[in-house]
Amino acid sequence: MSLDPPTYLASLQSNIRQRPIPWDGAVRAGTLTEDQLQKIRAVDKVKKEQRKQIVEADLDAYRILFVGAKGQKSVFELATKRQDVVQYILVLLRDLLAGIPALAKALFKSGDPYQHFLPLLGHSSSSDDPVPLLTSTVLVSLMASSKDESAATVDKALPMIFSYLSSLTKNSDAGLQDIGVQEYSSLLYSRVCRRQFWDQRSETVAPLIDILRSALGVNSDDVSASLWKSTTTTTAISRFEGSLSGGVGLQLLYHVLLVIWQLSFDASEVGDELNDEYDIVLLYTQLLRLSPKEKTTRLLVSTLYNLLSANPNSLLPTAVLARLPALLQNLTAKQFSDPDLQEDLDNLRVLLDEYTKTKTTFDEYVAEVNSGHLRWSPPHRNTVFWAENARKILDYENGELVKKLAEIMSKPWENDKAVLAIACNDIGCLVREVPGKRTQLEKYGLKTRVMELMGEADENIRWESLRTLGGWLKYSFDAK
DSSP, rough: OOOOOOOHHHHHHHHHHHHHOOOOHHHTTSSSSSSHHHHHHTTTSSSSHHHOOOOOOOOHHHHHHHBBBTTBBHHHTTTTTTTHHHHHHHHHHHHHHHHHHHHHHHHHHGSOTTTTHHHHHHSSTTTOOOHHHHHHHHHHHHHHTTTSSSHHHIIIIHHHHHHHHHHHHHSSSSHHHHHHHHHHHHHHHSSHHHHHHHHHHHHHHHHHHHHHHHHHHHHOOHHHHHHHTTTOOOOOOOOOOOOOGGGOBHHHHHHHHHHHHGGGHHHHHHHHHHHHHHHHHHHHHHHHHHOOSHHHHHHHHHHHHHHHSSSHHHHHHHHTTTTTHHHHHHHTTOOOOOHHHHHHHHHHHHHHHHHHHHHOOOHHHHHHTTTOOOOOOOGGGHHHHHHHHHHHHHHHHHHHHHHHHHHHSOOOOTTHHHHHHHHHHHHHHHHOGGGHHHHHHHTHHHHHHHHHHOOOSHHHHHHHHHHHHHHHHHHHHHOO
């Protein structure tokens, strides 16, 4: 998959190509050999096709030039003290790798082509030093062109390059972020590479999720609460042309979505954890509401389909709670020019329609509690629902739903106080319908928590907790 190079990187490489290098003086100083200089001059500043013919005709010589051989030092080993030469050769090698795939495979004939490059990633911690950045472009091009999966690549080089690229995605400079994200995309060419990317997700995936959250303007301490709250709040839906909220440009947004889409090829392996750790289904549903372009919509829909179709039991309930079916119904009315987008949209809608046809209100309630977030959905105020399902809720999987309610109530919910009011309502309904099970509720500390919530500043919480405690005491007195 070919992406246009980020502007900053293209400008840096162009400037370095135009720098005059005193090559003859460098040979006299021992910075490189006469033979190495001849090899460089043969392919420097010539047409791409001519360059390709020269390199392919002498692959071994160019392999030795860049990675050395037994008894022969590479140009990088000799030029280590001349940063202008190192930078120039890094740009030249990146150009050669981009246009001559055979060179990438040839470099692996030496066994480990990385030994002289990996140290350059740590050349400096300053973002102004171009050497680590230029080195990363060489390593990414080498791996992507060769599609190598050897131990040298997967176990040694890939973790290091992922860590370096992570530092770019965390940078406050959007240009550097975009370079890191695009280079990620080039490296996710196989399941093995994607597995390593996922294994390092605290470094790799987490910063990308932060970028997507910033695009939505979600920057609070409790991201999950903010996202769920937005599903029940009526707000104006803005369409962005130049940038999204949070200062995330459309190009960066698209490239981040592209990387997550590539990761979703392994949805059966990573889907559940991706949702548990990053609320990916809810996040993507909200992004889909605000998607500014058809190409971002396509990646959002395709990723959701990959995730939901691979993990229907765990992720479809969350998608329904996030109101994805209603959103898809709205999108269906639009005319999209991309046939792949239309196909994925139709498949996703069918998948959700089939799921919702077979699910009861009880199933919806279970999914909502298991999501870890409550909202005023229809079951909470429905007396018939509680009369029919209270005992099922208490008995469900040996009390797991009650335990989950206790877990929800234990949190402060500073960004969505309604959750505590809803939880008090539900506990009160359980006490009213099955008073004999009050001991089970008390075992999880729910009575104590309800009493604590009577001191909350929020009026709705105070009212619901008072109502619940009143019912609790009523049945306690009746029992005596």
